[in-house]
Amino acid sequence: MRVLVNADACIIRLREGLSKFTILVDGGETKAHGDLIINTLKDKGFDLDLVIATHLDRDHIGGLGKVLEVFKDSIKALWIHRYDIKEPNLANQLLIDQGSCTTKDAHCELMLASLEDLYSILDLAKKLGIDIFQPFS
Numbered sequence: 001m002r003v004l005v006n007a008d009a010c011i012i013r014l015r016e017g018l019s020k021f022t023i024l025v026d027g028g029e030t031k032a033h034g035d036l037i038i039n040t041l042k043d044k045g046f047d048l049d050l051v052i053a054t055h056l057d058r059d060h061i062g063g064l065g066k067v068l069e070v071f072k073d074s075i076k077a078l079w080i081h082r083y084d085i086k087e088p089n090l091a092n093q094l095l096i097d098q099g100s101c102t103t104k105d106a107h108c109e110l111m112l113a114s115l116e117d118l119y120s121i122l123d124l125a126k127k128l129g130i131d132i133f134q135p136f137s
Contacts, residue, residue, distance in 0.1 A: 008060050009037055013046065023050045027064035034063030038070050047074035053121070055081045058114045064121050072128040079133045080121070 012023040022041070027034060041048055048071040053061050061080075068075065125132050 021049050022046045025052045026060040029059040029062040034066035049076050051078045053080040056114045056118050061117050075130050077131045078125045
């Protein structure tokens with residue numbers, strides 16, 4: 001087992017008879033974490049069938065882009081947390097207007113970075129032809 005320090009990712013391997021199914025829950029924080037996930041899956045000889053992003057914090061989705069690219073032919077679906085604001089600049093303005101963050105607020109900056117990661121992942125999944133489901137609200 002490999003541990004991602006300060007980041008979240010879990011590989012689940014299911015088997016029933018000759019059928020095998022591999023799920024990635026969250027993708028770590030950085031591209032390096034994505035590389036670690038890719039190497040682990042390849043070392044084990046696993047394809048990736050389903051990717052689940054439980055929520056939008058960067059330490060859960062930051063490494064997913066590279067994983068999607070590498071396993072695009074085997075991934076059947078991406079389940080990702082629903083977020084209704086479609087434009088990062090709009091999200092930024094809404095957060096500031098609501099008084100929930102300022103432009104110098106570290107938590108706000110992390111949240112906005114996570115939104116940017118989310119939009120990149122959604123755009124990439126669409127480009128790669130991966131089905132996207134948003135079952136979490």
